[in-house]
Amino acid sequence: MKIQLPPDKLSQAGPVSPVVMVTCVDAEGKPNIITLGMYMTISSKPPLICIGVAPQRYSHDLISEQREFTVNVPSIDLKDEVHFCGTNSGRDVDKFKETSLKPISASKVRSPLIGECYGHLECKVIGSHTYGDHTLFVGEVVAASVDEGLLKNGRLDIDGAKPIAQKNWDYRTIRRK
Amino acid sequence: MKIQLPPDKLSQAGPVSPVVMVTCVDAEGKPNIITLGMYMTISSKPPLICIGVAPQRYSHDLISEQREFTVNVPSIDLKDEVHFCGTNSGRDVDKFKETSLKPISASKVRSPLIGECYGHLECKVIGSHTYGDHTLFVGEVVAASVDEGLLKNGRLDIDGAKPIAQKNWDYRTIRRK
Numbered sequence: 001m002k003i004q005l006p007p008d009k010l011s012q013a014g015p016v017s018p019v020v021m022v023t024c025v026d027a028e029g030k031p032n033i034i035t036l037g038m039y040m041t042i043s044s045k046p047p048l049i050c051i052g053v054a055p056q057r058y059s060h061d062l063i064s065e066q067r068e069f070t071v072n073v074p075s076i077d078l079k080d081e082v083h084f085c086g087t088n089s090g091r092d093v094d095k096f097k098e099t100s101l102k103p104i105s106a107s108k109v110r111s112p113l114i115g116e117c118y119g120h121l122e123c124k125v126i127g128s129h130t131y132g133d134h135t136l137f138v139g140e141v142v143a144a145s146v147d148e149g150l151l152k153n154g155r156l157d158i159d160g161a162k163p164i165a166q167k168n169w170d171y172r173t174i175r176r177k
Numbered sequence: 178m179k180i181q182l183p184p185d186k187l188s189q190a191g192p193v194s195p196v197v198m199v200t201c202v203d204a205e206g207k208p209n210i211i212t213l214g215m216y217m218t219i220s221s222k223p224p225l226i227c228i229g230v231a232p233q234r235y236s237h238d239l240i241s242e243q244r245e246f247t248v249n250v251p252s253i254d255l256k257d258e259v260h261f262c263g264t265n266s267g268r269d270v271d272k273f274k275e276t277s278l279k280p281i282s283a284s285k286v287r288s289p290l291i292g293e294c295y296g297h298l299e300c301k302v303i304g305s306h307t308y309g310d311h312t313l314f315v316g317e318v319v320a321a322s323v324d325e326g327l328l329k330n331g332r333l334d335i336d337g338a339k340p341i342a343q344k345n346w347d348y349r350t351i352r353r354k
Binding site for chain 1 (some may be wrong): 178179180181182183186187188190191192193194195196197214215216217218219220221222223225226227229242248250253255281284290297298304306308309310311312315316318320321322323324325328331332333335336339340341343344345347349350351353354
């Protein structure tokens with residue numbers, strides 16, 4: 001039996017989403033972190049990805065103005081930091097300082113990588129579109145890196161990485177079945 | 178230690194993705210199924226979602242021409258059907274017939290729902306953009322439904338639903354930590 005959902009509950013019928021920590025910088029290079037569930041790959045050649053950011057978020061204007069960001073992939077062990085960065089604003093707090101997460105230099109953009117995350121995509125904005133209550137930013141991946149121990153025969157060891165999947169901001173990691 | 182990835186391996190640094198089974202119809206109403214990892218929500222009010230489909234896929238033209246599709250969310254128990262629908266073409270086979278998946282009528286679009294999936298979004302195309310080797314379709318969710326037993330206090334029971342997360346088409350489900 002299927003239950004029809006009311007308009008404010010439609011999202012309950014959708015899948016889980018990944019969780020990523022996006023960094024960006026202001027004009028002076030001061031970095032911020034925002035946790036996002038709106039992420040997907042859109043192209044393999046060239047490598048392009050999409051993120052969704054609400055216009056009222058502090059990171060929205062930084063990404064719009066500086067035209068770059070990094071995507072950092074946390075394991076479930078970082079769920080407290082992930083939650084903090086998703087529920088506080090860079091207008092009020094320095095999220096790197098408050099979480100003790102370590103910024104490390106990226107190779108091709110000014111936005112830093114988050115050292116504790118296991119995967120990193122450095123992105124330059126090549127398109128943006130307003131859809132409903134979010135802005136869709138499309139980023140070209142200009143460099144990428146991963147933790148040394150997690151690459152096996154050129155593929156990510158996802159079981160070792162323990163990535164996060166979420167719905168309603170209830171965090172889970174993965175298992176085989 | 179971080180390892181820089183070569184251009185053809187950049188995607189290894191990205192997160193897992195959800196897996197969804199999208200249905201669409203041709204002009205005569207004959208349905209097809211395509212499995213996609215490129216999916217994300219982009220807006221809550223109004224409810225809008227994005228999917229990515231390669232132009233050479235049979236479903237690409239059906240969605241472009243009929244301007245509608247449904248998103249169906251499979252549990253890990255359907256991984257063989259998921260894989261079949263992601264690696265065969267509707268030009269060659271009737272995927273509902275070959276998998277024995279059951280088409281059921283949607284409420285607001287002509288594309289059918291997949292009965293065995295636990296969650297369903299009925300979508301009308303409101304935008305499309307070519308980015309690299311895929312087309313990004315943006316769909317407005319005009320109706321949604323879920324399996325009766327999986328809704329608890331208005332929220333999806335994700336542990337009971339056993340959704341799929343994947344990378345490199347290695348399928349996993351979720352666990353608490």
